[in-house]
Amino acid sequence: MNPVTTPNETTETPAEATFVPALDPSTPLSPSAPDREASAAARRAARTDAGERRRIDPSRRVADAPLSAVPHLSQDDLDAFGREMERIRAKHVADLGERDATYIRKVIKAQRRLEIGGRIALELGFIPPFWLAGVAALSASKILDNMEIGHNVMHGQYDWMQDEELNGRTFEWDTACPADQWRHSHNYMHHTHTNIVGKDRDVGYGILRMSDDQPWEPYFLGNPVYASLLALLFEYGVALHDLEVEDARYGRWDWKARLPMMQAIWHKVRRQAGKDYLLFPALAGPFFPVVLAGNATANVVRNLWTFSIIFCGHFPDGVEEFTVEETAEETRGGWYVRQLLGSSNLTGGKLFHVMSGNLSFQIEHHLFPDIPAHRYAEISDEVREVCERYGLQYNGGPLPYQLFTVARKIVRLAWPTGAEADAFVASETGGRLAKTVVRTLRGATRAVRAAV
Secondary structure (H helix, E strand, C coil), X not given: CCCCCCCCCCCCCCCCCCCCCCCCCCCCCCCCCCCCCCCHHHHHHXXXXXXCCCCCCCCCCCCCCCCCCCCXXXXXXXXXXXXXXXHHHHHHHHCCCHHHHHHHHHHHHHHHHHHHHHHHHHHCCCCHHHHHHHHHHHHHHHHHHHHXXXXXXXXXXXXXXXXXXXXXXXXXXXXXXXXHHHHHHHHHHHHHCCCECCCCCCCCCCCCCCCCCCCCCHHHHHHHHHHHHHHHCHHHHHHCHHHCHHHHHHCCCCCCCCHHHHXXXXXXXXXXXXXXXXXXXXXXXXHHHHHHHHHHHHHHHHHHHHHHHHHHHHCCCCCCCXXXXXXXXXXXXXXXXXXXXXXXXXXXXXXXHHHCCCHHHXXXXXXXXXXXXXXXXXXXXXXXXXXXXXXXXXXXXXXXXXXXXXXXXXXXXXXXXXXXXXXXXXXXXXXXXXXXXHHHHHHHHHHHHHHC
């Protein structure tokens, strides 16, 4: 790779390649959210004061605190927290270089070898050990492609390398969702409006009820069933995400307006299905069904793993949701605090973190989505120290427990509370039959509780 030089640079080209980040460490991630300081001079002083290290008593209460989830933080405290996060980001952006490039290239090489080895093994899948080995290798390949490579590259984490193969704006991945749609629904919608109910469509993916702030309706009685299907077919759930198919329940779905998006999805799904379910199985001749089953199994394994990592990073116990009203006047500092409180980490070893795309450090990913994810482990120590001083909860736990709390939430939110059932019956929405069923369920619940 040739070194990157500025237009005014006149020095000779060095013998070894240098890596100059295209990211500007002084540019905040959320430029639309103002940092409300008293004056421009105060802003400049705050940004250059690297020694600011507040320690805040979490038991105190601030009048008219901007975020109800952290009543001990004032607007000034939120902005100070944001400045500390930006200093951490600036430090790592300025340090981007050879080790980051070497890391992602090693992961890409490993992913390609796993895919080639997995597909060759599956062609010999009529021998059971080869079939199992092929499924394992292909599953790992697809997980790495989607999480540690695709997801992170499309966040622009390696754009500074100026390598077209790692261009976050043009990268395409091995899954049913077209990359351009992912860049909109995930990079923009989700990371801008993280856990704002009504704005962040990742809260339930338009299918599930994942927050008490989502009004209950009889449709959500199927929450556990929908979640199970979404986990098994997660790549297709993600592909349909931007179509907003939930609007069909309310008669607002305009298929003509969404036709170009549907065509793009169909083109991508057809290509993926043709590769996994026709081309490679056909190469096995009479053992077509064996390879077909192996490819399908690898896709399901990838879907279940991805669903688990993502849901455990966003919806376990301790993660906060926010309202549109309380984030309407949000500053940069408030944005950083919301990213922190709306995420949760997963504990585990190095291999676990790599196979999760380092989204096991979901907190750090939401704070710094454009920093190479393999740095999140070291960044987490810095973030945790700042959180301790500000009295902010730093969520995390092992995957099995976090997955249990997510499943418990899915089941709990399927069933209405008494107030939610009464509100639905009294509302103008819903048919007469649905309200009769809800009244009956409400009466049965009261009778059971009275008997107990």
